Structures are given as structure tokens and as C-alpha cells.
Amino acid sequence: xxxxxxxxxxxxxxxxxxxxxxxxxxxxxxxxxxxxxxxxxxxxxxxxxxxxxxxxxxxxxxxxxxxxxxxxxxxxxxxxxxxxxxxxxxxxxxxxxxxxxxxxxxxxxxxxxxxxxxxxxxxxxxxxxxxxxxxxxxxxxxxxxxxxxxxxxxxxx
Amino acid sequence: xxxxxxxxxxxxxxxxxxxxxxxxxxxxxxxxxxxxxxxxxxxxxxxxxxxxxxxxxxxxxxxxxxxxxxxxxxxxxxxxxxxxxxxxxxxxxxxxxxxxxxxxxxxxxxxxxxxxxxxxxxxxxxxxxxxxxxxxxxxxxxxxxxxxxxxxxxxxxxxxxxxxxxxxxxxxxxxxxxxxxxxxxxxxxxxxxxxxxxxxxxxxxxxxxxxxxxxxxxxxxxxxxxxxxxxxxxxxxxxxxxxxxxxxxxxxxxxxxxxxxxxxxxxxxxxxxxxxxxxxxxxxxxxxxxxxxxxxxxxxxxxxxxxxxxxxxxxxxxxxxxxxxxxxxxxxxxxxxxxxxxxxxxxxxxxxxxxxxxxxxxxxxxxxxxxxxxxxxxxxxxxxxxxxxxxxxxxxxxxxxxxxxxxxxxxxxxxxxxxxxxxxxxxxxxxxxxxxxxxxxxxxxxxxxxxxxxxxxxxxxxxxxxxxxxxxxxxxxxxxxxxxxxxxxxxxxxxxxxxxxxxxxxxxxxxxxxxxxxxxxxxxxxxxxxxxxxxxxxxxxxxxxxxxxxxxxxxxxxxxxxxxxxxxxxxxxxxxxxxxxxxxxxxxxxxxxxxxxxxxxxxxxxxxxxxxxxxxxxxxxxxxxxxxxxxxxxxxxxxxxxxxxxxxxxxxxxxxxxxxxxxxxxxxxxxxxxxxxxxxxxxxxxxxxxxxxxxxxxxxxxxxxxxxxxxxxxxxxxxxxxxxxxxxxxxxxxxx
Numbered sequence: 001x002x003x004x005x006x007x008x009x010x011x012x013x014x015x016x017x018x019x020x021x022x023x024x025x026x027x028x029x030x031x032x033x034x035x036x037x038x039x040x041x042x043x044x045x046x047x048x049x050x051x052x053x054x055x056x057x058x059x060x061x062x063x064x065x066x067x068x069x070x071x072x073x074x075x076x077x078x079x080x081x082x083x084x085x086x087x088x089x090x091x092x093x094x095x096x097x098x099x100x101x102x103x104x105x106x107x108x109x110x111x112x113x114x115x116x117x118x119x120x121x122x123x124x125x126x127x128x129x130x131x132x133x134x135x136x137x138x139x140x141x142x143x144x145x146x147x148x149x150x151x152x153x154x155x156x157x
Numbered sequence: 158x159x160x161x162x163x164x165x166x167x168x169x170x171x172x173x174x175x176x177x178x179x180x181x182x183x184x185x186x187x188x189x190x191x192x193x194x195x196x197x198x199x200x201x202x203x204x205x206x207x208x209x210x211x212x213x214x215x216x217x218x219x220x221x222x223x224x225x226x227x228x229x230x231x232x233x234x235x236x237x238x239x240x241x242x243x244x245x246x247x248x249x250x251x252x253x254x255x256x257x258x259x260x261x262x263x264x265x266x267x268x269x270x271x272x273x274x275x276x277x278x279x280x281x282x283x284x285x286x287x288x289x290x291x292x293x294x295x296x297x298x299x300x301x302x303x304x305x306x307x308x309x310x311x312x313x314x315x316x317x318x319x320x321x322x323x324x325x326x327x328x329x330x331x332x333x334x335x336x337x338x339x340x341x342x343x344x345x346x347x348x349x350x351x352x353x354x355x356x357x358x359x360x361x362x363x364x365x366x367x368x369x370x371x372x373x374x375x376x377x378x379x380x381x382x383x384x385x386x387x388x389x390x391x392x393x394x395x396x397x398x399x400x401x402x403x404x405x406x407x408x409x410x411x412x413x414x415x416x417x418x419x420x421x422x423x424x425x426x427x428x429x430x431x432x433x434x435x436x437x438x439x440x441x442x443x444x445x446x447x448x449x450x451x452x453x454x455x456x457x458x459x460x461x462x463x464x465x466x467x468x469x470x471x472x473x474x475x476x477x478x479x480x481x482x483x484x485x486x487x488x489x490x491x492x493x494x495x496x497x498x499x500x501x502x503x504x505x506x507x508x509x510x511x512x513x514x515x516x517x518x519x520x521x522x523x524x525x526x527x528x529x530x531x532x533x534x535x536x537x538x539x540x541x542x543x544x545x546x547x548x549x550x551x552x553x554x555x556x557x558x559x560x561x562x563x564x565x566x567x568x569x570x571x572x573x574x575x576x577x578x579x580x581x582x583x584x585x586x587x588x589x590x591x592x593x594x595x596x597x598x599x600x601x602x603x604x605x606x607x608x609x610x611x612x613x614x615x616x617x618x619x620x621x622x623x624x625x626x627x628x629x630x631x632x633x634x635x636x637x638x639x640x641x642x643x644x645x646x647x648x649x650x651x652x653x654x655x656x657x658x659x660x661x662x663x664x665x666x667x668x669x670x671x672x673x674x675x676x677x678x679x680x681x682x683x684x685x686x687x688x689x690x691x692x693x694x695x696x697x698x699x700x701x702x703x704x705x706x707x708x709x710x711x712x713x714x715x716x717x718x719x720x721x722x723x724x725x726x727x728x729x730x731x732x733x734x735x736x737x738x739x740x741x742x743x744x745x746x747x748x749x750x751x752x753x754x755x756x757x758x759x760x761x762x763x764x765x766x767x768x769x770x771x772x773x774x775x776x777x778x779x780x781x782x783x784x785x786x787x788x789x790x791x792x793x794x795x796x797x798x799x800x801x802x803x804x805x806x807x808x809x810x811x812x813x814x815x816x817x818x819x820x821x822x823x824x825x826x827x828x829x830x831x832x833x834x835x836x837x838x839x840x841x842x843x844x845x846x847x848x849x850x851x852x853x854x855x856x857x858x859x860x861x862x863x864x865x866x867x868x869x870x871x872x873x874x875x876x877x878x879x880x881x882x883x884x885x886x887x888x889x890x891x892x893x
């Protein structure tokens with residue numbers, strides 16, 4: 001067991017856990033933040049995506065020990081920001097949400113990619129989302145949602 | 158959201174219906190997209206799926222699974238278990254219950270009973286508070302097997318290798334269809350063309366893995382399930398435990414995708430947990446991890462279809478003989494119905510005068526095959542579309558021109574000797590899609606084998622349960638309550654699983670009742686609170702149940718006074734004019750059809766044999782869209798899933814074990830694998846669908862694979878005869 005200090009959704013947190021346990025389990029089971037989902041447990045699907053110091057990562061592949069001193073943002077944190085609200089609204093308007101299981105992860109990926117490309121091309125959006133699998137939508141409406149968020153959210157990213 | 162309801166207020170004026178009984182509001186704008194009611198909660202992570210739910214004192218379960226494809230179980234050595242851990246198997250089934258998962262048949266046991274028929278079959282459940290400890294216990298259990306000779310392929314099974322797995326001949330179902338006089342037509346044929354077409358396994362890869370929680374609430378056995386059919390779970394659990402249906406309660410949880418994979422398999426998940434629950438009395442969660450889900454949950458039936466087609470001297474098809482085989486795996490589940498749909502689809506949109514079709518569902522020692530979007534139609538349609546493309550090529554006739562010669566129309570005779578009742582808009586749809594995709598120019602310009610190709614598929618999908626299921630078995634009931642505050646409760650057993658039903662059902666009710674759709678309450682079904690309107694499958698939710706919602710809403714509207722409470726109930730009745738005999742499989746197999754055309758453009762890399770899709774066009778007739786955006790979202794999702802089926806989703810069973818077991822190995826499309834889709838909808842209202850709507854959910858999947866294969870054939874200049882079209886297979890084809 002180790003003491004790990006990090007910033008979670010803007011608040012300082014200290015936990016006492018096995019440092020090689022998964023960040024995903026810390027978030028879901030200890031901290032009851034169930035916005036991150038386990039879709040595969042092998043870093044392929046992106047349903048567990050969080051931002052670690054601004055980078056999108058699969059929390060199922062992140063040992064808790066490696067977040068020492070980092071800023072972690074989960075869907076619960078992002079949804080409270082203007083950027084998150086903009087993405088959520090754009091997803092609702094573009095038809096990006098069907099079963100919804102991939103959607104929090106898509107929201108995280110959208111935020112990460114808009115930070116890199118505030119006015120992205122369709123190709124840049126598709127690349128930015130390529131670590132997040134969706135089985136329902138065929139991706140088009142999620143892509144449209146990100147482009148819509150970029151347009152409406154000028155200045156947010 | 159507060160709603161004002163008063164007798165004189167019209168939220169949206171609906172024009173009076175035409176004077177025909179059951180007629181629709183032709184001028185409705187119901188199709189105008191609205192915000193989905195569940196979009197915000199899902200995006201933000203607030204929506205709770207099964208494994209997000211907290212149950213005090215929750216225990217976890219893991220299945221002890223067979224490691225042999227076919228064997229007798231001689232002995233199971235279970236180590237001494239620590240306090241709080243349980244080993245549950247067939248011996249724990251209550252004496253008044255049965256070791257059977259009651260689905261359509263009773264052949265799938267809850268726990269293996271002395272023998273196993275596939276790798277992954279459930280032998281026992283280990284239950285306890287710590288998941289790692291449970292894994293350790295499972296590792297320590299020693300199962301002694303006496304190996305039996307397995308039959309893995311359909312050929313081996315039909316040859317009765319190792320003796321029959323099922324019955325005397327390894328055949329779960331064997332059907333024969335006859336239309337016209339094929340013997341006579343074949344005897345006078347000028348030329349015969351044979352073809353053998355294969356399709357592979359496909360895994361659903363719903364993003365949320367399978368999961369159930371069994372618990373006791375208010376003294377009653379209660380299940381929470383990621384499920385398409387809560388009433389199916391109730392029936393299976395009641396049967397296994399020997400209880401009355403009313404003693405079991407099932408609540409559907411927010412479901413992260415299903416596609417048919419959560420139609421029957423939750424019954425297989427829930428029944429062992431139910432047995433454990435009766436022993437332990439504490440809440441128990443069974444969730445599959447992804448490797449387990451891919452390895453052991455049911456799959457789409459692989460198929461082999463052999464055609465023999467007779468042509469006359471002018472190159473006209475005068476007769477067709479099709480032999481359809483589907484690989485059902487170790488237990489039957491719904492294979493007989495999948496087979497029915499597969500054979501009913503094997504002439505697609507074509508009215509061929511003389512047809513003989515034989516279909517068999519074969520038992521093999523593999524993971525059982527089960528429901529998956531399309532349900533036999535993708536297999537049948539793929540085969541006939543590819544066969545038609547081969548015939549067109551052989552005869553030197555343009556692909557779409559050749560197919561259009563055989564288009565059925567109103568009054569056309571189906572392979573079950575029924576009649577197409579509706580208007581068939583294929584010629585108009587073909588015009589539209591050819592224009593959108595520039596099909597004619599590209600077909601002419603891209604030389605065959607020049608590595609660029611354009612392909613087409615034309616297909617239909619019967620809405621609703623195959624055969625007489627609706628009136629003989631389901632007899633769906635919808636109930637609605639108009640409350641004194643102007644809000645409405647919609648009580649149905651159909652589930653939201655991503656397809657937008659939470660929104661579209663509300664729209665139907667709201668449009669009839671002239672209220673805002675957000676004032677209609679429609680909760681995830683709870684079997685204690687809703688009538689059984691039937692399962693969520695077979696593209697029946699909008700097409701069949703949506704009509705019941707429309708009619709029930711009309712009844713409610715007629716009796717509901719402002720400020721008062723009123724109830725209305727409506728039960729399914731078959732539309733007039735349909736004739737169907739389930740014994741002989743003759744007549745109108747489906748009350749209506751969705752119709753579709755897909756065009757796909759590809760470019761093949763001559764070095765890596767990879768295929769790049771350059772363009773995707775689609776046009777669909779689903780009667781009337783209840784919401785344009787939701788229907789289009791379904792079209793996008795179905796097409797991309799179909800393209801995965803055709804290209805990257807290779808799933809091979811070798812010696813009864815899937816070779817692809819992780820999401821790294823089983824490859825579904827990502828956002829970068831396909832371009833955006835150009836989709837159009839054509840209106841063709843069906844009088845017995847809500848506002849004219851017909852089923853859409855599966856139709857939109859059916860056409861992608863054959864259009865893709867047709868495009869690839871054009872690009873490589875050689876016929877292909879199977880999917881998935883892996884680079885390895887293309888290399889073989891191109892090097893011949």
C-alpha cells in the first residue's frame with residue numbers, strides 16, 4: 001500500500017492503495033465515480049478515458065502509483081465546465097448518443113482533441129476519436145458533434 | 158418539465174385521419190428530430206449501467222467453465238472454501254425447479270449435467286466477496302473429464318463424427334420451401350450456374366459487457382439486467398427455480414448496446430445466479446469481462462449457402478435451388494427462427510418463378526450461435542446478392558440492370574408463396590442512389606481489376622417476428638395512464654438499448670395525445686409494473702409495438718378528461734389480409750418489409766491487400782421515420798457494423814475455441830476506418846405502423862456486407878465467395 005497524492009477534478013486527494021492497482025478501479029469502486037466505464041480492461045475501447053495532465057489516457061491501463069502529483073479529470077469533472085457543457089449539448093443536438101456507454105469517453109476525447117485543434121478538420125476529429133470505440137453510431141454523428149462543439153465553443157479551447 | 162393540458166389546446170394540430178380504419182396521419186411531421194431524452198445523462202456519465210449500481214453487501218460470481226468441447230464430467234474436486242465463499246452447481250437447483258434454461262426450447266442446461274458440449278459451458282458458479290479470491294478458487298478446482306470425439310465443423314456434424322450431439326442427426330431444424338415447379342424448370346434449363354457462399358461468425362461487441370444482478374427485494378427474487386427482454390429472464394428464472402412467474406421480478410437497467418446479444422443470453426446468465434441466490438440470500442453480481450464475453454457469449458450463425466440456378470437461352474433465371482446451412486453450435490436457443498428468416502431472405506427482393514430452398518441448423522461442439530441484428534437475413538441476403546452479382550458478371554449484364562429485372566412488386570409472390578402487399582419503391586430508390594453516388598459513371602470508368610471498384614446491394618427485411626409469433630406467442634399488450642396533472646405513463650416491456658426507443662415511443666404517444674413528448678414518462682421496464690408488450694428484437698418495437706402505442710394513445714385521448722386520471726390498454730391483433738401457416742411455412746411470413754439499397758466504393762492496395770472504402774451511400778424505405786435523426790443514426794451504425802462483418806471482424810473457431818478473444822484481436826471499425834455516409838430516406842407509409850413506420854433496426858445492417866463484397870470484386874476483377882474479406886483471403890483470390 002502507498003499513499004498517493006494527486007488532483008482529482010480540481011480537488012486535492014490523498015489515497016492509500018496498492019500502487020499497481022488500476023486507476024479505473026480506484027475511481028469507480030473507491031471513489032464511486034462511475035462516469036468511467038470498463039468496456040474491455042485492455043486499453044482498446046476508451047470507455048474508461050480520463051485526462052491525465054491534459055492527455056487522454058485509458059484509466060484501465062494506468063497504475064494508481066503513476067498519478068502521483070498529476071491532475072486527473074474524469075467525466076464528473078469535465079461535465080461541470082463550460083467546455084464539457086458545450087460538448088454535452090452538441091452531442092445531444094448532433095445525434096451522437098445512442099446506448100451512451102462510449103459517450104463519456106468520447107466527451108473526454110473531444111475535449112483533449114479540441115485542446116490540440118480548436119478548429120479541427122473532420123480528419124483531425126476522426127483521428128482524435130480513434131482511441132474510442134463505438135458500436136452503435138458508426139461515428140458520423142459523434143464527429144459532427146465535435147465539429148459543432150468547436151463551432152459553438154469558439155474561445156473555450 | 159411541467160406540462161399544461163387543456164381540452165381546447167392544440168400543441169400541434171394533427172390533420173384528421175383518412176377515413177380508412179387503421180390509416181395513418183399522412184401529413185404528420187413526427188419525423189422532425191428532437192433531442193433524445195437520455196442524451197445528456199449518458200454523455201455526462203450520470204446514467205447508471207448495471208455495474209455502476211451499488212447493492213449493500215454485494216457478492217460477486219464467476220462461472221466455472223468447461224475446458225473441453227465435448228466430454229463427460231467424471232469428477233469435480235472443489236477445495237475447501239473459505240468462510241463466505243460458495244460453490245453452486247446442478248445439485249443446488251431446487252427440487253421443484255429444473256436444470257433447464259427455458260427459452261424457446263429447453264435444451265440448454267443451467268449447469269452442465271455430467272457432460273459438456275462446448276468450451277465455455279457453465280459447470281458451476283463460485284460466489285463470494287473478493288473477486289481475486291474467487292479467481293484463485295476457480296483455478297484450484299479440478300474437473301476430470303472423459304474426452305469424447307467432438308464435431309467442430311458442419312460437415313463433421315452432418316457426418317455424425319463422434320455420434321450425434323443432438324437428436325439422431327445433429328439437425329436442430331430442417332425446412333423445405335417450394336415455389337412454382339423447379340423440377341420442371343430445371344429439366345428445361347439451358348444452362349446451370351452453381352455457387353457456394355460462406356459467411357463467418359460475428360461478435361456483437363456491445364460496449365457494455367453482459368451483466369446481471371440477482372437480489373431479494375421486499376422478500377421477492379429480483380433481477381437487474383442489461384437486457385433486451387426482461388420478461389424472458391423472468392420466464393427462465395421462474396422455470397429453473399420452479400416458481401410462479403409472479404414470484405420473480407426483473408428490472409432492465411440502462412443497457413449499453415445489445416444487437417441481439419442480450420436477447421436470450423441474459424437468461425443463461427441469470428438462471429445460475431438465481432440458483433445461487435436461493436442458497437445464499439444475498440445480492441450477487443455476475444458480469445463478464447471482455448475476454449470472457451468474446452470467448453463464451455453467443456455469436457452470429459456462420460452460414461454456407463449453395464445455389465444452383467437455371468438460366469434459359471436468353472439468360473433469364475427460370476429456377477433457383479438454394480441449400481442453406483447455419484452453424485448453431487452446441488445448443489439450439491433460437492436457431493430454428495434464425496434459420497426460418499435465413500431461408501425466407503434467400504431470394505431477397507427478387508421474384509424468381511420457380512424456387513426450391515432447403516435450410517438446416519446444425520449442432521456442433523462450438524459456443525452456441527444466437528440472435529444478432531439481422532437474425533439470418535444477413536446470411537441469406539449476402540448469399541443471394543453475391544450470387545446475383547456473379548450471374549450478372551457471367552452474363553455480361555450491368556449489376557443493377559440485371560437485378561432490376563427480377564424486382565418484386567405489389568402482388569409479387571414470396572418464397573413462402575405469400576404476396577407482397579405494399580408499394581415497392583425500388584426503382585425510385587435505385588434512381589436516387591445512383592445519382593448520389595455517380596454509380597453509372599464509376600461502374601463504367603473503373604476497369605474490372607483496376608483496383609478501384611463500386612458495388613451495390615438491394616435488399617429487404619421483414620418487420621416483426623417471423624411467422625405467427627406475434628399473434629400465437631407474444632400477444633403484446635400496451636398500457637397507458639393519463640394522470641390528473643396532464644402527464645402520461647407509458648407502460649411497455651420494450652427497452653431502450655441505444656436505438657432511441659425512449660424518445661421515439663414518447664414521440665408517438667405525444668403526437669397522438671397532443672402533448673409535449675417530455676411529459677410522457679417511460680421508465681426502463683420492470684416486470685412488476687408493465688404489461689408484456691413482447692421482446693425488443695425482430696425490428697418490432699417501432700413497427701409492431703409502436704402501432705399499439707399509437708392505438709392505445711388514441712383510446713386514452715378519447716376517454717381522458719382534463720384534471721382527471723384515465724387508463725387505456727391495447728392488445729396486438731394481426732393486420733387484416735395476412736395468411737400464414739406456421740406448420741408448412743406458407744403464406745405471408747411478414748406483414749410488411751423495410752427496403753434498402755447500399756452503394757460502396759473501394760480501392761484495393763495491391764501490395765498489402767487492404768481495402769480502403771472511399772464512399773458509402775444508402776437509401777432506405779422504413780415507411781416513415783419517427784425521428785429522422787434517430788433513424789439516420791441507426792442507418793450509420795448498422796452500415797458500419799455491416800462493414801465490420803464484411804472486412805475486419807474475423808472470428809475463427811478452431812477446435813471449438815475462438816482464436817480472437819480480445820478487442821485487440823477481434824477488430825471492429827474505429828472512427829478512422831470508414832468515411833462518412835450519405836444516407837437518404839424514402840417515405841412509403843404502412844397503414845399498420847405508427848404514422849406509417851415500419852421496422853428499421855436490422856434492415857440498415859443487412860446490405861453493407863454484400864455491397865462491399867461486390868465493390869471489392871469489381872476492384873480485383875475476380876469473384877469472391879465469402880466474408881470476412883481479409884487481406885489474406887484477397888491475396889489468395891488475386892493470386893489465382
